[in-house]
Amino acid sequence: xxKHLLLIFAIAQLTICKAQQFAFQMxxxxxxxxxxxxTLGYDIAATDTLDAAFLETNIISSAYTSGLDxxxxxxxxxxxxxxxxxxxxxxxxxxxxxxxxxxxGNFWLxxxxxxxxxxxxHFPIKAYWNKLFFNDTCRNGSVFTGVHPGGWWDTxxxxxxxxxxxxxxxxxxxYYYLNGTDTVNVYWAxxxxxxxxxxxxxxxxxxxxxxxxxxxxxxxxxxxxxxKSFGEINCVExxxxxxxxxxxxxxxxxxxxxELQSGLYFIKVTGTKGLTAITKLQKI
Numbered sequence: 424x425x426k427h428l429l430l431i432f433a434i435a436q437l438t439i440c441k442a443q444q445f446a447f448q449m450x451x452x453x454x455x456x457x458x459x460x461x462t463l464g465y466d467i468a469a470t471d472t473l474d475a476a477f478l479e480t481n482i483i484s485s486a487y488t489s490g491l492d493x494x495x496x497x498x499x500x501x502x503x504x505x506x507x508x509x510x511x512x513x514x515x516x517x518x519x520x521x522x523x524x525x526x527x528g529n530f531w532l533x534x535x536x537x538x539x540x541x542x543x544x545h546f547p548i549k550a551y552w553n554k555l556f557f558n559d560t561c562r563n564g565s566v567f568t569g570v571h572p573g574g575w576w577d578t579x580x581x582x583x584x585x586x587x588x589x590x591x592x593x594x595x596x597x598y599y600y601l602n603g604t605d606t607v608n609v610y611w612a613x614x615x616x617x618x619x620x621x622x623x624x625x626x627x628x629x630x631x632x633x634x635x636x637x638x639x640x641x642x643x644x645x646x647x648x649x650x651k652s653f654g655e656i657n658c659v660e661x662x663x664x665x666x667x668x669x670x671x672x673x674x675x676x677x678x679x680x681x682e683l684q685s686g687l688y689f690i691k692v693t694g695t696k697g698l699t700a701i702t703k704l705q706k707i
Contacts, residue, residue, distance in 0.1 A: 560616055
């Protein structure tokens with residue numbers, strides 16, 4: 424009997440250890456001492472919605488804790504951009520594991536994002552985490568930010584690098600939504616290697632293939648330049664900052680982007696030899 428119990432315990436421990444590739448806890452303290460915490464992480468098998476396998480549960484119907492309540496969720500995204508990428512069901516949860524391929528495979532999984540929602544009547548708030556957890560090539564570019572996704576690289580707004588700092592103090596954010604009578608302030612955590620910190624508006628390439636965009640920024644037409652290693656071009660795709668394809672083209676010259684909203688876009692070029700390259704474009 425004892426052997427069976429030990430075997431069950433060992434299997435349970437093994438299962439827990441493999442629950443996700445990476446997870447860490449953020450602790451939040453408001454101006455009068457109220458505290459709350461949130462568990463975030465990533466796994467290649469996770470999704471941007473709720474995953475029972477990672478013990479994620481929807482608590483959106485639960486009243487917020489008086490003073491300070493911190494949750495992960497998808498409500499702000501759904502209210503502003505629809506229910507495409509982040510699921511049909513609005514959710515808030517105390518634990519969010521997002522997909523990540525550590526810079527390989529699907530480009531959009533290289534920068535997975537968790538939406539952090541905070542309800543408090545006592546700002547400023549201080550957040551704590553263990554920066555040693557981010558001393559890893561898969562996540563040494565991770566950030567906690569109050570800047571709208573897509574703006575981490577090119578704006579001077581509130582953004583803390585999780586590997587170099589272990590705490591930050593922040594105020595109410597310009598991004599928020601209303602849940603009943605409660606104002607929910609929205610922030611984001613993004614997991615990435617150092618690419619996320621080093622990339623600028625001029626160029627981001629996958630597989631180190633050369634790609635240029637001109638003019639950049641632009642308001643109407645753009646031309647894509649590539650090196651000869653690509654061969655013929657299959658497709659040029661324009662993605663918004665949430666990974667949604669908003670425009671496709673078979674041509675490289677004078678692509679009309681005048682109907683796109685102003686903001687940051689990623690351009691992905693796919694060649695007949697199976698090569699891909701990605702760069703960034705600022706639409707003005």
